[in-house]
Amino acid sequence: MALANIEKYLRLDKFPHIWCPGCGNGIVLQSVLRGLDKLQVDQNKVVVVSGIGCSSRSAGYVDFNTLHTAHGRPIPFATGVKLARPDLTVLVITGDGDLAAIGGNHFIHAARRNLDLTVVVINNSTYGMTSGQYSPLTPTGAFAATAPYGNIEPPFDLCRMAEAAGATYVARTTSFHVLQLPDFVVNAVRNKGFSLIEVITGCPVYYGRMNKLSDPVDMLKWQRQNAINPKQASMMSPEELKGKFVIGELHRHEAPEYTEEYDKLIQKVFQEKS
Amino acid sequence: MPRTIRPAQSGMLFMQGNEACAQAALDAGMRFFAGYPITPSTEIAEMLSERLPRLGGKFIQMEDEIASMGAILGAALAGKKSMTATSGPGFSLKQELIGLGCLCEIPCVIVNVQRSGPSTGLPTAPAQGDIMQARWGTHGDHPIVVLSPSSVSEMYELTVTAFNIAESLRNPVILLADEVVAHMREKIQIPESIKVKDRLKPDIAPEKYRPYAVEKGEFVPRLADFGDGYRFNVTSLMHDETGFPTNRSDVTGALLKRLMRKVESRRKEFTFVDSKDVEGSHLVLFGCGSTVRSIKQAAREAQAKGLRVGWMKTSTIWPFPDEIFQNLPKSVKTILVCEMNLGQLVHEVRRATPDKIRVDSVAIADGHFITPSDIMARIEVVYS
Numbered sequence: 001m002a003l004a005n006i007e008k009y010l011r012l013d014k015f016p017h018i019w020c021p022g023c024g025n026g027i028v029l030q031s032v033l034r035g036l037d038k039l040q041v042d043q044n045k046v047v048v049v050s051g052i053g054c055s056s057r058s059a060g061y062v063d064f065n066t067l068h069t070a071h072g073r074p075i076p077f078a079t080g081v082k083l084a085r086p087d088l089t090v091l092v093i094t095g096d097g098d099l100a101a102i103g104g105n106h107f108i109h110a111a112r113r114n115l116d117l118t119v120v121v122i123n124n125s126t127y128g129m130t131s132g133q134y135s136p137l138t139p140t141g142a143f144a145a146t147a148p149y150g151n152i153e154p155p156f157d158l159c160r161m162a163e164a165a166g167a168t169y170v171a172r173t174t175s176f177h178v179l180q181l182p183d184f185v186v187n188a189v190r191n192k193g194f195s196l197i198e199v200i201t202g203c204p205v206y207y208g209r210m211n212k213l214s215d216p217v218d219m220l221k222w223q224r225q226n227a228i229n230p231k232q233a234s235m236m237s238p239e240e241l242k243g244k245f246v247i248g249e250l251h252r253h254e255a256p257e258y259t260e261e262y263d264k265l266i267q268k269v270f271q272e273k274s
Numbered sequence: 275m276p277r278t279i280r281p282a283q284s285g286m287l288f289m290q291g292n293e294a295c296a297q298a299a300l301d302a303g304m305r306f307f308a309g310y311p312i313t314p315s316t317e318i319a320e321m322l323s324e325r326l327p328r329l330g331g332k333f334i335q336m337e338d339e340i341a342s343m344g345a346i347l348g349a350a351l352a353g354k355k356s357m358t359a360t361s362g363p364g365f366s367l368k369q370e371l372i373g374l375g376c377l378c379e380i381p382c383v384i385v386n387v388q389r390s391g392p393s394t395g396l397p398t399a400p401a402q403g404d405i406m407q408a409r410w411g412t413h414g415d416h417p418i419v420v421l422s423p424s425s426v427s428e429m430y431e432l433t434v435t436a437f438n439i440a441e442s443l444r445n446p447v448i449l450l451a452d453e454v455v456a457h458m459r460e461k462i463q464i465p466e467s468i469k470v471k472d473r474l475k476p477d478i479a480p481e482k483y484r485p486y487a488v489e490k491g492e493f494v495p496r497l498a499d500f501g502d503g504y505r506f507n508v509t510s511l512m513h514d515e516t517g518f519p520t521n522r523s524d525v526t527g528a529l530l531k532r533l534m535r536k537v538e539s540r541r542k543e544f545t546f547v548d549s550k551d552v553e554g555s556h557l558v559l560f561g562c563g564s565t566v567r568s569i570k571q572a573a574r575e576a577q578a579k580g581l582r583v584g585w586m587k588t589s590t591i592w593p594f595p596d597e598i599f600q601n602l603p604k605s606v607k608t609i610l611v612c613e614m615n616l617g618q619l620v621h622e623v624r625r626a627t628p629d630k631i632r633v634d635s636v637a638i639a640d641g642h643f644i645t646p647s648d649i650m651a652r653i654e655v656v657y658s
Contacts, residue, residue, distance in 0.1 A: 014518060044503045049348070052510070060507055060518060065500040067351065068509035069344065070374050076308075076341035080348025080356070081500060083332045084306055088352070088501045106344075109337040262332060269327045 006033040009043065011063050018057055020128075022208075022216030024175035024201030028122050029058050031178055031199075032093070035185025046089045049078040051098035054129050054203075055122035058093045072102030075110045078117050086259040089189060090116070096123040096137040100156050104136070111165035114193040115258040118185070121158060121196065124203040132206030139243065143210040158198050163251045168193035170251040175201040176223035177247060184249065193257045200227075200245060276438070276469040279303075284464045291429040291456040292317035292359075295385060295449070296325065298433035299357050302470055304383070305331035306354035308345035310338055310364060313398045314453045315387040318359040339364035343371040343384070350380045351508060353499035355437055359385035362404055363394060366411070373412030374510045375446040376533065379486070379495065381473055383436045385449045387456040388563075390641050399641030400453040402563055405618040408448050409592045415530060417537040419544060420448045420592040423455050424566035427462045432546075432589060438471040439544050443536055444494050450591060452614070454564035454643055473497050480504045486529070487515040493536035541593045549598070551577070551584035554605050557657050559585040560623060561612040565644050569612055572649035581657055591619070596626040608656050612636040614644050632656070 003010070010033070019025045036046065046064040050056035052071035059066040065088075069077045074092045082090045099107050099121045110117060126144060127133040134144035137155045144151060159170045169191035173180040181199060188195035202208060202219030213219045226244050228236070233246045281301040289297070296318045299307075307326060309319040319335065326333040332349070336342040339360055346356035360368065365386040375382055388404045390396035404411075408420045419439050421432045433449060440447040476483050476496040485506040486495050495515075498504035511519040512526040520526065551573065552558055559569040566587040576583035582605070588595050599609070609631060611620040620635040627633055636652045638644050 043505060045501060047352075047500050060509065063505055065505055066507045067348070067500075068507070068511065069347075070370055070510055073340065073344045073371065076336065076344025077348035077351075079334070079336070079341070080306065080308065080345035080350070081352045082348075083334060083345070084349035084352035084354045084356075085499075085501050105337050106341055109341070262327075266327045266330055273328060 003030070005037050006030060009033045009036065009063055011061055014061050017061055019054060020205040022202070022204040022219070023054070024124065024219070025055050025058065025122055027175040027178055028120070028181065028199045028201055029061065031181035032120055032185050033062065035182035035189070038182055038186050039189055041089060045087065046091065047078070047081050048091050048093060049074045049081065050093045051095070051103060053095040053098045053127065054124070055093060055095035056098060072098055073106065074098070075103060075106035075117070075119070079110060079115060082115060082117060082259060083262070086116070086263070090118070092117055092119040094119065094121050096121060096125065097127045097135045100136040100158060108161065108165040111162050111167040111194045111196070113258040114166055114168055114255050116192055116194070118188040118195045119197070120185070121198050122201055123158070123198055124201050124207060126203050126207040128203045128206050132203070132210060145206070145210070159196065159250050162196040166194065166255065167196050167251070168253055168255050169195035171249045172198040172200070172245065173247050174223035174227050175199060176220045177227065180247070187249065191252070192260070193255060276471045278467045279470050280467055281464050284466050287462050287464060288459060289426055289462045290317060290459045291423070291426045291451065292387070293321055294426045294429040294462055295433045295451070296321040298430040299383070299437065300325055300329065301468060302355065302434045302437035303472070304355045304357050304437060305329065306346060306349035306356040307358065308334045308336050308342040308349070309358050310336055310342050310360065312361045312364045314389055314456050315359040315361050315385060318385060339367040340371060343368040346382045347371060347375050347380045350382050351500050353502070355381070355441065357383040357385065359387065361387050361389045361398070362391045365404060365407065369411040372446055373414060373416055376412070376416040376418065377510060378508050379444040379497070380446070381440040381444050381497070382446050383433070383440050383449060384446060385451060388450065388452045390639070396641040398453055400564065400614060400643050401639060401641070402452055402565065402614040403618070403639065404450060405591060405613070405615065408450050415534065417445055417533045418448065418592055419443070419445065419537060420450050420590070421546070422450045422562040422589055422591050424563050424587060424589070425455060426458065426460045428589060429455055430462060430464060434468055434470070435544065438469070441473040442471045442494070443540070444473065444497055445536065450563070452563045476504060484515045485517045486513060488532065493532055493539055537593060544590055545593070545595045546589035547586065547595050547598050549584065549586040552586060552606070553584070553603050554582060555584035555603070556582045556605060557608045557610060557653060558602070558606055559583065559610050559612060559649065560587070562588050562591055562619065565612050565614060568644050568646045568649055571646040572653065575646055575650055576653050581653065583653060594622045594626065599623060599626040600628065602631065606631055607658055608632045608634060610634050610636060610649070610652060610656060612644060612649055615639050
């Protein structure tokens with residue numbers, strides 16, 4: 001039974017899920033749950049917050065405290081939850097449109113604060129729920145419902161952005177490299193601070209169909225062929241790196257965490273008062 | 275059941291409106307504030323950034339107005355009484371998430387200290403241009419309660435009331451102040467004790483908990499806190515009693531109707547109106563917020579000239595207090611609605627007032643505070 005260890009984290013009565021055949025979201029969600037299972041989390045003490053989009057429907061399928069918010073806004077809601085209850089483990093599950101476009105400002109500011117959140121962004125390079133428009137992570141040249149002549153915009157590198165903004169744990173993997181993600185989730189949740197995990201996945205129905213990758217297997221092969229590790233990347237020229245994505249644990253550093261700093265501030269004010 | 279608590283300070287005090295609002299929020303038990311700097315509401319954030327940590331509460335200045343609104347909704351679900359404060363431009367930005375608060379039934383208080391608009395407008399001249407936005411700013415039908423203070427004392431009282439309504443209705447409540455009441459300083463009497471209401475928590479086992487189910491005859495479901503063992507789902511999609519998305523029209527229709535009835539069924543509890551000299555008057559002045567101060571003065575001046583003029587005011591803008599217009603004395607021939615916009619409240623008054631009474635208006639939206647002489651000038655034209 002493939003789901004044996006993680007069935008207890010699923011709201012099985014909410015299945016079947018809404019995702020299309022060949023969608024990578026199920027693979028990602030399963031891997032996130034495997035990571036949480038390794039941590040032996042108390043389900044009552046985990047909050048999963050999501051925005052709007054295909055990936056954000058994840059929140060409804062998992063048996064934690066779950067909050068499906070508005071487009072782009074899961075991080076502000078998660079900020080409120082975490083500040084109100086620092087003892088809770090707060091995960092954000094979001095998509096490339098939700099996080100990098102409409103929610104981009106919240107993303108960099110939560111990273112800057114080093115607030116103890118784990119953000120898993122499921123990057124399928126498109127707006128799947130609205131039928132395949134281009135997102136800030138659509139590769140240059142790719143086709144989309146709103147890029148019928150090919151996308152002329154360059155995509156963000158979310159991981160470098162997170163690092164620059166102050167995130168203390170940054171990792172990237174794909175839905176093909178399915179065994180990496182649970183360990184990344186373990187390390188991200190254990191990291192006391194802002195953690196970002198980008199998971200590149202496939203949307204064969206919209207992105208794939210418009211980009212000669214409509215077979216889900218082709219999408220997985222595309223992930224395998226273009227993923228490289230940091231060591232390989234360090235030996236490649238910028239020209240060779242075009243279209244490739246670096247996977248692995250890309251960045252870690254120690255920094256004061258926001259809720260801990262806030263608690264210190266409260267202690268300081270209390271001492272001054274007494 | 276309300277609790278009786280002692281405010282941090284009581285008795286006769288001299289205070290600014292925004293300070294009174296912040297103090298009242300703390301007295302009402304607010305322990306989470308998220309905001310973004312905007313005049314003329316900023317004193318509220320500044321004062322709370324200093325006071326909240328002293329009470330073990332949390333203040334955060336978010337990256338924008340939308341984020342502030344999202345953060346208070348998140349904190350409210352984690353059990354805190356939460357508030358944000360803004361002005362017109364920020365209020366516009368918060369609208370989507372105010373609607374989320376209404377649909378997901380998350381209690382919170384939004385203070386909008388109105389300023390002259392539209393857009394950046396005339397910062398920060400007084401105005402009352404957000405009366406309709408406060409009611410209809412977010413998309414879709416939704417329930418909302420909007421309170422309007424006309425003095426520093428009312429800033430205090432209505433802030434406490436706003437929290438009591440928000441928590442007992444499980445709904446966002448808007449305190450629609452204006453630049454004048456927010457920035458003025460005046461005498462304020464804070465009572466020795468105030469009544470504070472807390473949200474009702476579920477008293478059943480977690481596995482039986484349905485976050486959007488109500489008892490027969492009731493309209494407000496009980497709200498558990500995230501982290502307290504009641505694992506439930508909150509979604510901005512239309513949902514059933516269990517909190518999960520549905521598109522069944524019988525369920526979604528019933529949900530929306532319950533949300534509207536939640537406010538309507540208890541409107542008497544939070545309809546706060548006042549009046550003077552209406553009996554026997556020919557003309558009644560009507561308004562809300564700081565405008566009431568000029569209305570009262572204009573009524574006195576008109577009476578001194580021998581005119582039979584009374585006044586009515588409302589501290590509850592939404593739901594609109596239709597009832598006060600429906601049983602006016604036979605002597606009343608004219609209602610003169612005074613407001614600092616080009617006519618918003620006046621439409622509601624026209625709707626609520628019997629046809630035989632004439633409804634006229636003093637509508638000022640040029641950035642100057644409506645004066646008793648502005649009102650007197652119109653009284654002299656329309657009085658009969």
